[in-house]
Amino acid sequence: MLPKSSGEGVLKLNLNESRWGCSPGVLEVLKNARSQDVCEYPQYDKLVNRIASLRGVSPDRIIVGNGEDDLIHCLAETFLEPGDTVVHASPTYPMFPIMSRMKQACVVEVPYGQDLGFPLEKMISVVRDGARMAVIVNPANPTGGSLGRESIVSVFEACRKDTVLVLDEAYFHFAGVSHLDLTEKFPNLIVLNTFSKAYGLAGMRLGYAVSSQANICEMQKTILPITVNSMAVSAGIAAIDDEPFLSRVVRETLTEKKILISELSSFGIRALDTDTNFLLVEFGPAADKVHQGLKDEGVLVRDVGKWSQLKGFLRITVGLREDSERLIAALKKIV
Ligand SMILES: Cc1ncc(COP(=O)(O)O)c(C=O)c1O
Incomplete structure (x- = not known):
């Protein structure tokens, strides 16, 4: 049975x-781990530099986390106060409402249409009224679709200057398109990514966020100082190396x-x-x-x-x- x-x-x-x-290169570095890799605290520079060159941004605009969930938690800790409004389309990846509610934020869930169309107009009108954080998961989970760049930009442009914009791109490899470069246009935008999906490292727990230096600096103050372990660091580098x-x-x-x-x-x-x-x-x-x-x-x-x-x-x-x-x-x- x-x-x-x-x-x-x-x-x-x-x-x-x-x-x-995962890549055989990942298994190789795990197998060849030295005692030193285990007994010493991890160093993130090499991984951060590798992600920086992969994504074409400077290392000081990147923060790594123990999976993307760790970074979603860190976002809530860093930017939310009780009573703040967080807006997202619904249904969405549940960690956003869960972490927001943990900070006693007020979560506004804008429902998808019955045809699973993204509620663009409604989302724009809600963020116009003011929100501390606006979240777009693109491609979305569990609905699976993508928003075009213009639609994403139209939501972000409707937000007030003090709104923290979050773009979760956990599945972007499968869509073949990332809008990470929008962090240049919107300094308040934080783009999230994970090694759990296309790279096949869910068990290692590794994710990263890209934003302005100022936002990353704020997030560094609230994330646990050593949150990603040495093996995940080595695995992440090996995964990136095996394009x-x-x-x-x-x-x-x-x-x-x-x-x-x-x-x-x-x-x-x-x-x-x-x-x-x-x-x-x-x-x-x-x-x-x-x-x-x-x-x-x-x-x-x-x-x-x-x-x-x-x-x-x-x-x-x-x-x-x-x-x-x-x-x-x-x-x-x-x-
Ligand atoms: C949209 C989305 N974001 C984040 C995550 C979690 O990523 P991680 O495993 O890096 O915590 C998932 C996992 O299913 C997801 O679907």
Whole structure:
């Protein structure tokens, strides 16, 4: 009998982790770790410099964190006071409302349309009224779509000068476009990124933020001084150094996503394409049964039906060919 939650034999398609693993170069540096790497406190300069040259910004405009979540926490600690307003489209990545509420901020959730269209006009009108922080996740999770650059700019331009702008680009590799350069135009913009998705380092916990020197300096004051460990530092550098691996993961994810969409559609299941490494798959009233049935088959997917726009949908991470085959085989048994 297969285990029902996690563990050996379970196929995890519920957290948008990479099924391609990480670069062999990452495993190599981990295997070759020296005693010194373990007993000494980590140094961040080499990693920060490497990210700086990769992203074309100066090192003093970068802060690294123990996963992006650490940086979202740091953003809330640094910029929010009780009663401040935080605005985001809803549904969104839950750490934004969670961390904001931890700081007793007032969270304004602007709902996506029932057609999953981004609520651009409403978002603009809410931020015009004044907000301490405005968050855009692009490409979005769990909805999966992207906003065009003009739309992003129109939200930011509608914000007051003292609004902290946050652009979470956790999935940008799969969309093939980043708007990091907008940090030049908007000094109050903080762009977040993670090594958990395309780089396949979710277990290492590594993320970074890029903003103006002034914002990074403020964030340095609130983040724990040594938050990223030495192994994650080495892994991050090795991951950046293996560009061919990253390109292959992205290319194969996109190819597999297309194949999976068409396979699902061939037996009458609609999957919404996204700009990420997951799909939104529609099962209608059977969604709960399918979710549970897949779990019983050892395939974990994410139930997103609690949001009205996603009622009847399951969010499924795109995996390897054999993962899709196992998923389809399990679905054939259930549906
Ligand atoms: C939009 C978004 N931001 C951030 C994260 C978390 O990143 P990390 O693993 O670096 O904390 C996720 C994880 O699923 C995500 O979907």
